[in-house]
């Protein structure tokens with residue numbers, strides 16, 4: 001349980017005696033069955049869940065001390081141990097047992113935290129960054145899951161490449177992509193698959209509609225898979241009998257991605273990587289058409305730290321997984337984005353998403 005050990009070290013450094021997590025239970029325990037995870041600096045972590053999740057928690061939780069609550073006195077099955085109380089009462093009881101006086105927590109609804117505070121007196125410090133910082137650096141096991149997730153996304157993109165032809169609808173292509181990814185092991189998509197053709201292509205957050213693909217347009221396909229909870233993110237832009245301007249947009253966006261990728265290695269700031277892509281697009285005369293950040297971290301969530309944009313204060317470190325996705329969106333002409341999910345290495349990066357059928 002390296003995550004727990006790393007968390008404990010961080011708590012010690014900050015003078016905290018325990019951490020109460022309600023937002024990162026999956027990260028800490030490896031299951032979505034939990035209501036809370038409590039990690040004392042000295043001692044074993046405790047997993048708190050609802051009675052209806054007890055069986056799933058026993059199968060999935062990497063934290064072995066599992067305590068279930070039920071707010072009413074339900075009849076129990078053999079071997080079921082349940083605390084008949086509200087979740088905040090059980091959490092307060094665990095904190096009381098640990099005897100901790102300085103607690104960090106990662107947020108959650110105010111009322112819930114207020115009820116816990118009312119039952120266990122201590123200083124409570126909202127410190128979501130404690131876990132955010134841990135989550136930014138992926139363990140070798142997490143990297144493997146992210147590689148698998150990216151591999152599935154790549155299969156989805158290869159399938160998309162086979163379907164780009166006039167007359168097909170965006171929704172039809174999205175359905176085929178998602179079917180392909182499901183068959184390959186995806187649990188679902190971390191965001192609605194984007195197939196944005198023609199006039200939809202210059203909307204960075206279009207989805208998929210009944211619009212039919214036509215000649216003379218760009219088609220932006222942005223997709224992701226989920227594997228064991230871990231997300232992936234990838235975009236390719238296809239062209240059907242494109243105009244010279246559309247070809248130019250495509251060429252510049254790919255060049256911008258290459259320029260950004262070339263900068264990536266341990267120790268480089270996120271802002272520098274963003275600047276490389278922005279400069280490339282600016283020099284080509286399309287600066288005003290690049291209206292979003294260059295990338296974001298990916299893990300259990302599709303958008304997590306670090307963030308690659310001009311005001312970012314993040315520094316890239318070996319073990320971070322992030323997207324590099326410059327885009328150009330010109331109303332009336334076409335939109336293009338080129339995105340890969342990559343892992344930062346000491347002297348460079350590893351590309352996780354690879355669609356070998358495309359360029």
Ligand SMILES: [Mn+2]
Nearest residue numbers: 233323325339
């Ligand atoms: Mn993305």
